[in-house]
Amino acid sequence: MFSWFERRLNPFPAEEPTQPPQGFFAFCWHFTRGATPYIVATALLMAAIAIAEVWLFGFLGQIVDWLAQQDRETFIDDQFWPLLGMSVLVLVGLPLLVWFHSLLTHQTLLGNFPMRIRWLGHRYLMKQSMSYYQDEFAGRVATKLMQTALAVRQCIMTFIEIVNYVVVYFLGMFFIIGSADWRMMLPLASWLVLYALLLRYFVPRLGKVSALQADARSIMTGRIVDSYTNIQTVKLFSHSQREAAFAKQGMDKFLDTVHAQMRLVTKLYGFLYFINCALLFSSAATAIWLWRGDMVSLGAVAVVIGLVLRLFGMSQMVMWQMSTLFESIGTVQDGIGSLSVPQRIVDKPNAPQLTVSNGDIQFDQVRFHYGKGSGVMENFNLHIKPGEKVGIVGRSGAGKSTLVNLLLRFYDVEGGAIRIDGQNISEVQQDSLRAQIGMVTQDTSLLHRSVRDNILYGRPDASADDVQHAIERAHCASFIADLSDSKGRTGLDAHVGERGVKLSGGQRQRIAIARVMLKDAPILILDEATSALDSEVENAIQDNLYQLMQGKTVIAIAHRLSTIAAMDRLVVMDNGEVIEQGSHEQLLAQDGLYAKLWRHQSGGFLAEHL
Structure with missing residues (x-):
């Protein structure tokens, strides 16, 4: 039975996530779709x-009136059917209502509903551009x-x-109390006015504090995670104390919002308890006065006092729920600022997949300035022929990384076009584009998963033999066999830690x-691919990299010019422009920037200050 209710709401819908609206109600409604029937059913059961x-x-x-007025001997016979009906309600009806309400609430909604939101939100965030994550913790x-x-x-x-x-409870209270005597409603009406004033004063203030608290909490958490x-x-810079102080600043700001919230809560509960006590006294006094004047029955007195005592606990619950509601509203409004950001890199509707048959790459009048208007690339042109191995050379800030980022479509060009085999990359699916490009970067980041999972990231459907072959070609087998983690997993099953921290840079x-x-993609990008390796391992892998390059279009970026000197063509960039190109020998003969960089290398690397 529990599993049946748990399966009613799918926490992982297959639908493609879209940008959530930025208005509060529209944002909540966006994530409520699919759960609406169960929410409505819960509301009806609650009513x-x-x-x-x-x-x-x-x-x-x-019952109080019957007990006061009727004969004990005939009481059961006289009131049999009302008592039976109420007994069925108490023993069967109400428990069943609560049972089904609890099943819908706890089994169907409380777990699945937020997971559904996380699933849709996470998939939407995964499609955000690189710049989005560069601006956020x-x-x-x-x-x-x-x-x-x-x-x-x-x-x-x-x-x-x-x-x-x-609303249902209060309306019911007014109806029952008013049906005995309208004057008994006066204390309750006065209490409602005061209660509404308390809500009007405190709840918005709690909401504002909660919004500040949600933002302060995320900043605090972001600093700690960072x-x-x-x-x-x-540890390398011995800044443990500095980081502790940095985190403490975030904790202090969060604690300020907590203190502000708790001050409001204390005032709220103090005033609430006072008006509750005043309601109990005035309701009881009014009921007793009317009873003494023989205007209401003893049962009416019992009902009024019982309802007011019930209201004691309920009013605190409602006030707390209202505070929680506005706290949640503040959290949602804070979250909208991060989750409702439009995606900057979006595939066009019905965009086709990229098909690469040759690997011809054309940068055609490309203009790009990271949204700053100028300063990076202006009318940039570069043609890389199918199967050509091209080395990109230049000092820091020349535009080498920008070229790669644009080719991978981490950013969209602001003008011109980039084409692969004649296909404009801005008009094809991003995933299909990146599936056709293999890249090894200087700053390698691994997932906190097993070694096998990290290697299979290149081609998830690869066989065990394919994985082993790649391991041997990359000269990984010697150290993988010796790996182990805290869970006792070894070899390919050992986990590498966050960003691969348990491995050396070379590993x-x-x-x-x-x-x-x-992955064996037709286009290969090498960004200082062997920079973290010692000379012996680099020489061993270099031969395998050359084998990997066969039949592929290759773009290699290197500060150590000796690693790319044997490329088919070297392209020298400066200030976002191609200023020289040719073979190593041709560029040395031109005696331009490349020759200058070659002469000024220190230990085989570019002198960045030139």
Whole structure:
């Protein structure tokens, strides 16, 4: 039975996520789609429970009157059917209502609903551009996704509970009390006015504080995660105390919002308890006064006092729920700023997949300035022929990394076009473009998974023999066999730690090379691919890299010019332009920038200050 209810709402819908709206209600409604029938059913069951509970209080007054007025001997016979009906309600009806409400709430909604939001939100965020993540803490983004999912659920469920349950309950109370004597409604009406004033004053203030608190919490978490992610750098520069102070600043700001929130809560509960006590006194006094004047029955007195005592606990619950609601609203509004950001790199509708038959690459009048208007690339042209091996040379800031980022479509060009085999890369699917390009970077980052998973990232459907072959070609077998982790996993099953921190730089580089070898894409980009390797291993891998290059179009970026001197063509860039190109010998003969860089190499690397 539990599993049946748990399967009603699919937490992982297959639909493609779209940009969530930026308005609060539209944002919540966006993520409520698919769960609406179960939310409505929950609301109806909650309303039925509220009506039943209020009816019980009304029936309690009748019982008190019957006990005061009727004969003990004939009481059961006289009131058999009302008592039987109420017994069925108490023993069967109300428990069943609560049972089904609990199944829908806890099994269908509370777990699946926020997971559905996380799933859709995560898939949308995964399609954000590189610039989005360069502007944000990874920990902050993750925290906002987690917080916002729970906050949307809390907003929906709390709103239903407050509006539905409370409205039904209060209306029922007014009806039952008013049916005895309208004057007994006066204390309750006065209490409602004061209660509404308290809500009007405190709840918006709690909402503002909660919004500040949500942002402060995500900043605090982001700072802590940033320290953990870069723990090697922290320790290398002996900045543990500095990082602790940096995190403490975030904690202090978060704590300021907590203190502000708790001050408001303390004031709120103090005033609330005072008006509750005033309601109890005035309601009881009014009921007793009317009873003494023989204007209401003893049962009516019992109902009024019972309902007011019930209201004691319920009013605090409602106030807390209202505070929680506005806290969740603040969290959602804060999350909207991160989750509703438009995607900058978007595939066109019905964009075809890129097909690479030759590997011809054409940069045609490309203009790109990172949105700054000028300063990076202007009318950039470069043609790389099918199967050609091209080395890109230039000082820092020459535009080498920009060229690669544009080819991978991490950014869209601002003018001109980049074509692969005549296909404009801005008009094909991004995933299909990157599937045709293999890249080894200087700063290799591995996933915190097993060695096997990291290598299979290049081609998930590869066989075990293919993986082993790639490992041997990348000269990884010797150190993989000796790997182990804290869980006792060894070899290919050993996990490498966050960003591959448990491996040396050279080991990470060789895993990355094995991954690209397994991918075997027709276009290959090498960005200082062997820079982290010692000379012996580099020489061994270099031969395999040359084998990997066969039949592929290759773009190699290197500061160590000796590693690319044997390329078919060298392209020298400066200030976003191609200023020289040719073979190593031709460029030395021209005695231009390349020759100058070659003469001024220090230990085989470019002198960056030139």
